[in-house]
Amino acid sequence: MQSETLLEKLHTIDREYRHLEKAIALLQWDQETYLPAKGVEERSEQLALLEGIAHERLTGSETKGLLEALGSGSQNPKGDENLPPIERDFLKVMRRNYDRAVQLPADFVRDAARAEGLSQAAWADARRNNDFSTFLPHLTVMLDYAKKKAEYRGFRSGAGGDVYDSLLDIYEPGMTAHDISAVFDPLRDRLAALLRKIASCPQPDDSFLNQDYAIDEQARFNRELIDRLGFDTTRGRLDISAHPFTNSLGSDDVRITTRYCKNNLLSSIFSVIHESGHAFYDMGFPHEIRSTCLANGSSMAIHESQSRFWENVIGRSSPFWKHLFPLLLSHFPGQLRRIHTADFYRAVNSVRPSLIRVDADEVSYSLHIILRFELEKQLFSGSLSPEDLPSVWRQQMKTVLGIEPETDADGVLQDIHWSMGAFGYFPSYALGNLYGLHIWKRLRAELPNLEDAISQGRFEALHTWLRENIYTWGCRLDPAELLTRLTGEKLSALPFVEYLEEKYTSLYGLETGTE
Numbered sequence: 001m002q003s004e005t006l007l008e009k010l011h012t013i014d015r016e017y018r019h020l021e022k023a024i025a026l027l028q029w030d031q032e033t034y035l036p037a038k039g040v041e042e043r044s045e046q047l048a049l050l051e052g053i054a055h056e057r058l059t060g061s062e063t064k065g066l067l068e069a070l071g072s073g074s075q076n077p078k079g080d081e082n083l084p085p086i087e088r089d090f091l092k093v094m095r096r097n098y099d100r101a102v103q104l105p106a107d108f109v110r111d112a113a114r115a116e117g118l119s120q121a122a123w124a125d126a127r128r129n130n131d132f133s134t135f136l137p138h139l140t141v142m143l144d145y146a147k148k149k150a151e152y153r154g155f156r157s158g159a160g161g162d163v164y165d166s167l168l169d170i171y172e173p174g175m176t177a178h179d180i181s182a183v184f185d186p187l188r189d190r191l192a193a194l195l196r197k198i199a200s201c202p203q204p205d206d207s208f209l210n211q212d213y214a215i216d217e218q219a220r221f222n223r224e225l226i227d228r229l230g231f232d233t234t235r236g237r238l239d240i241s242a243h244p245f246t247n248s249l250g251s252d253d254v255r256i257t258t259r260y261c262k263n264n265l266l267s268s269i270f271s272v273i274h275e276s277g278h279a280f281y282d283m284g285f286p287h288e289i290r291s292t293c294l295a296n297g298s299s300m301a302i303h304e305s306q307s308r309f310w311e312n313v314i315g316r317s318s319p320f321w322k323h324l325f326p327l328l329l330s331h332f333p334g335q336l337r338r339i340h341t342a343d344f345y346r347a348v349n350s351v352r353p354s355l356i357r358v359d360a361d362e363v364s365y366s367l368h369i370i371l372r373f374e375l376e377k378q379l380f381s382g383s384l385s386p387e388d389l390p391s392v393w394r395q396q397m398k399t400v401l402g403i404e405p406e407t408d409a410d411g412v413l414q415d416i417h418w419s420m421g422a423f424g425y426f427p428s429y430a431l432g433n434l435y436g437l438h439i440w441k442r443l444r445a446e447l448p449n450l451e452d453a454i455s456q457g458r459f460e461a462l463h464t465w466l467r468e469n470i471y472t473w474g475c476r477l478d479p480a481e482l483l484t485r486l487t488g489e490k491l492s493a494l495p496f497v498e499y500l501e502e503k504y505t506s507l508y509g510l511e512t513g514t515e
Contacts, residue, residue, distance in 0.1 A: 003070065003080065003082075003083060006066055006069050006070050007070065007083075007087055007090075009062070009066055010063070010066040010067070010070070010090075010091075010094060011090075011292065013057065013058070013060075013062065013063055013066070014090075014094060014292055014293050015291055015292070016057055017054055017057050017058045017293075018291060018292075018293065020050060020053060020054035020057060021054060022248075022249050022250055022253075023050055024047060024050045024051060024054065025247050025248065025249050026247075026249050027043060027046055027047055027050070028047070028247065029247040029249065029255055030043075031043050031117065031120065031121070032120070032241045032242065032243075032245065032257070033239045033240065033241050033257065034239075037121075040117065040118065040121040041118070043117055044113075044114045044115075044116075044117030044118050044121075045114065047113045047114065047116070047117045048110040048111070048113045048114035048117070049110070050113075051109050051110055051112075051113035052106050052107075052109055052110040052113075055101060055104070055106055055109040055110075056106055058097060058098060058101050059098065059101045059102040059106075063094075063098055064098065064102075067079075067091065067094065067095055067098060070083070070091055071091075072091040072092075072094070072095045073095070074095065074099055077091060077092040077095035077096060078091055078092045079091040079095075086288065086289070086294075086476070089294060089476040090292060090293065090294055093293045093294055093296075093475055093476075094293055096173075097293060100153070100170075103152045103153050103154075104149065104152050105152070108145075108148065108149075108152070111145075112145045112149070112421065115138070115141050115142065115145060115421075116142070116419075116420055116421055118138060119135075119138035119139070119141065119142050119419045119420070119421070120416065120419045120420060122134060122135050122137075122138040122419070123135050123138070123413070123416060123418075123419030124242050126408075126413055127242065127409050127413040127414070128242075128409075130407045130408055130409040130413070131408075132389075132390050132408040132412060132413060135413065135419070136386060136387060138419065139386050139389075139418055139419070140386050142418060142419065142420075142421040142423075143379060143386060143423070145421055146163075146167055146380075146421055146423045147163055147380070149166075149167075150163040150164075150166035150167060151163075153166050162176070162177065162380075163380045164177055164376065164377055164380040164381070164423075164424065165177055167380070167423050167424035168180070168424040168427065169424075170424060171299060171300040171301070171422075171424055171425050171427075171428050172299050172300065172301055172424075172427065172428060172431065172479070173299060173478055173479075174478065174480075175427075177373075177377055180373065180427050180431070183431070183434065183491060183492065183493050184370050184373065184427075184430065184493075186493050186497075187366060187370070187430070187434070187493040187496070187497065188366075188367065188370050190493070190497040190501075191363060191364070191366060191367055191497070191500075192367070194363055194497075194500060194501060194504065195351065195353070195363060195364060195367075197508075197510050197511075198351045198363065198504060198508050198510070201508045201509065201510065203350055203351075203352065204343075204346040204347055204349075204350050205343070205347065206346075206347035206348075206350045208335060208336065208339055208347070209264070209265045209266055209347055209348075210263050210264060210265075211263065211265075211335045212262060212263060212335075213262060213263070213264075213265045213332060213335060214262070215260040215262055217331050217332065218260055218265070218268050218269075218331075219260070219268075220331060221269070221327070221328060221331045221332075222238065222258065222268060222269065222272045223238065224327060225269065225272060225273070225324070225327075226238060226256075226272060226276055228323075228324070228327070228457055228459075229273070229276050229310075229459060230280070230459050230460075230463055231256075231276050231279060231280070232283065234252075235252045235253065235254060235283055236253065236254040236255055236256065236279055236283065237255050237256075238255075238256055238257070238258065238272065239255065239256075239257045240257060240258065240259060240260065241257035241258075241259060242259060242416070243259070243358075243415070243416040244256075244257050244258050244259055244271035244272075244274065244275055244358065245257055245275065245416075246275045246278035246279055246282070246307075248279075248282040251283075251285070251290040251291060251295065252283075254279045254282045254283050256272070256275035256276060256278070256279050257275065258271045258272045258275065259271065264359070265332075265335075266348060266359070267358070267359050269315075270311050270315060270316075270358075270359075271358060273310050273311045273314075273315040274307045274308070274310065274311040274315075274358075275307065276307075276310060277306040277307035277308070277309060277310030277311060278303060278306060278307045280306065280310070280463065280466065280471075281297055281303055281306045281466075281470070281471055282295075284463075284466065284467045284470075284471030284472075285471055285472075285474050286467075286471070286472050286474075289474045289476075293475075294474040294475055294476055295474050295475075296474060296475040297474075297475060298473065298474075298475050298477055298478060298479050298482050299428070299475075299478070299479045300425060300428035300432075301427070301428040301431035301432045301434075301435055301479060302432070302435055302470070302479050302482065303428070303432070304428045304429050304431070304432025304433075304435075305431075305432040305433075305434075305435035305436040305439060306432075306436070306466070306470070307432070308429065308432045308433050308436050309432075309436035309439060309440065312362045312433075312436075313436060313437070313440050313499075314454065314462075316348055316349055316362060317451070317454065318342075318345050318455075319451045319452070319454040319455035320454055320455075321341055321344055321345050321348070322341055322455045323454065323455055323456060323457040324457075325341045325344050328344075346507060349361070349362075349503075349504075349507055351363045351364065351504065351508075353367075353401040353402055353403050354403070355397070355403060355405045355410040355411070355414075356410060356414055357369075357414065357415065362433075362500065363500055363504060364401060365429075365430075365433070366429075366430040366433055367400050367401055368401075369426050369427060369429045369430035370400070370430065371393075371396050371397065371400050371401075372415075372426040373426055373427050373430075374396070375389070375392065375393070375396070376423055376424065376426065378392075379423070380423070389412050390408050390411060390412045393405070393411045393412040394411060397411065431491070433496050434491055434492070434493055434495070434496045435479070435483065435491065436496070437495040437496040437499050438483055438486070438487050438489060438491070438492075438495050439470070439486065439487075440495075440499070441487065441495055442469075442486055442487050443462070443465060446465065447461055447462070447465060450462060469486060470482070470486070479491075
């Protein structure tokens with residue numbers, strides 16, 4: 001009974017902290033969607049206040065006392081072995097959250113939140129105006145806050161730890177830059193080789209994708225698209241923002257956004273599918289962990305495995321467009337009347353290195369991430385100065401992808417992450433590709449008729465499998481534990497690379513064998 005009472009009190013703290021987190025998320029969602037331009041400064045103050053209150057609720061002496069009374073310490077986070085397994089997992093995650101938060105002074109948390117709000121607004125203006133110089137002071141501030149955060153956690157460059165590893169750990173618990181390089185290095189080599197082969201082949205005609213597609217009609221199609229995918233609009237909604245994102249404001253309030261380009265039909269479609277993958281994860285946690293700290297993804301890479309999986313493995317597949325193309329044609333008969341489903345499938349899988357990460361094909365996409373990973377390492381090692389980012393970005397794009405942006409809006413300013421201080425997030429996208437293909441191998445083995453079902457627009461079995469095998473765990477399992485449970489394998493680039501090589505060898509009629 002004593003343990004039950006203590007757990008009840010700890011759950012109350014967790015629940016109140018999460019309510020505050022969701023209130024913060026609502027203000028952030030509003031800032032990215034509907035906030036008037038002149039409301040930014042006051043919104044930043046509101047966010048700073050709420051971030052401080054949430055931080056104090058989590059890191060109070062009561063939290064520490066309850067964790068200790070339940071036997072949860074930094075070395076034994078799960079606590080008393082006699083507790084139910086789900087409660088021991090709850091203690092593990094609460095201990096990790098507490099240990100991370102308690103290292104940061106409340107004033108620092110409030111100040112960083114205020115700076116982040118101003119930085120995001122400055123980034124949006126800078127991108128819109130193609131003016132990196134107006135964003136640079138905010139970028140420098142966010143870098144300083146990231147370095148200070150690492151220092152508070154005991155990481156100093158050259159002093160027993162690496163600052164960048166500390167930031168990576170926020171998104172990928174336990175992974176270091178060395179670990180990530182171990183999978184990125186062979187991934188980069190195999191992708192580069194595949195790109196060279198594809199570049200020597202005739203490209204499919206995808207010019208019809210860049211005609212004039214009315215934005216209102218794109219929006220109508222996307223509303224039907226999310227309905228067919230299984231997105232529950234009684235528990236979520238679709239809006240517009242400068243950078244597509246998903247924000248979970250509660251178990252039954254998960255919001256996604258997209259952006260529209262009049263002459264780029266695929267941009268909004270694939271961002272909607274991508275963000276729907278995130279939303280399915282956030283909507284799929286079982287009732288016993290909803291409204292607790294366990295109702296989170298195992299890591300950002302696992303979360304990205306879901307969005308990238310839906311966007312590419314499902315969304316760029318032949319069965320998917322066999323079902324969806326007639327609907328798209330009904331919305332754009334003038335532009336697509338001479339296009340057959342097979343033509344559209346080849347077009348959405350054309351491989352041309354692009355400037356914009358979110359619009360990249362699935363072969364070159366991970367190279368965008370590896371580029372950002374390398375730049376982040378240099379920023380935190382001190383070998384790259386923020387003011388040099390635009391020129392170095394252009395040089396690296398030319399080296400890695402063979403193309404060079406003419407504007408910073410299409411280069412260093414294209415992503416929102418650095419304005420949020422989310423340094424260390426980018427690797428999760430490419431890691432998500434890798435996890436996603438491990439998962440796809442298992443799915444195909446257990447659901448041999450899945451592709452037939454997708455071609456008929458039936459996604460129920462897929463949703464059920466993902467809920468029962470991935471969503472059900474929330475963050476009870478770390479990524480490596482989840483992958484082992486699902487597949488018995490360790491993370492590798494091989495399943496992803498083999499999937500791409502098989503798919504694009506067929507699409508482009510490539511010769512098999514090594515170069």
